[in-house]
Amino acid sequence: MITLTDHASVKVKELMDAEGVEELALRVAVRPGGCSGFSYEMFFDTERATDDVETSYGPVKVVVDASSAQLLSGATLDYKDSLQGGGFSINNPNAERTCGCGQSFS
Numbered sequence: 001m002i003t004l005t006d007h008a009s010v011k012v013k014e015l016m017d018a019e020g021v022e023e024l025a026l027r028v029a030v031r032p033g034g035c036s037g038f039s040y041e042m043f044f045d046t047e048r049a050t051d052d053v054e055t056s057y058g059p060v061k062v063v064v065d066a067s068s069a070q071l072l073s074g075a076t077l078d079y080k081d082s083l084q085g086g087g088f089s090i091n092n093p094n095a096e097r098t099c100g101c102g103q104s105f106s
Helices: 006-019 066-072
Strands: 025-032 038-045 053-057 060-064 076-080 087-091
Touching (some): 006 060, 060 066
Antiparallel strands (some): 025 038, 076 087
16 A cells, blocks of 8 residues: 655645645555656545545545556655656656656666
8 A cells, every 4th residue: 555755745745725624635546657657646526436445545535446556555745846857756666677757667
């Protein structure tokens, strides 16, 4: 399961609050595609499947489907507020190689 840093948790909470919808969770998934074989996908979701893995980081709930959970085991989601190179990034020890954009891996 993916772990959120404190900075990522704070930013996700801010974004969720701005949506104004109760029971939102951050869904993190791995999909086939991207320039290296797999790509990360993140979005807010209210739906849950029976095989989803759910973890809470304070008030932030993170949901990952079962197949993505295997590829995200040990990964960390971080957020950096910067003029250059800021935003969310995933550090995934399961990735053998990543592309230049940081959004896909194999």
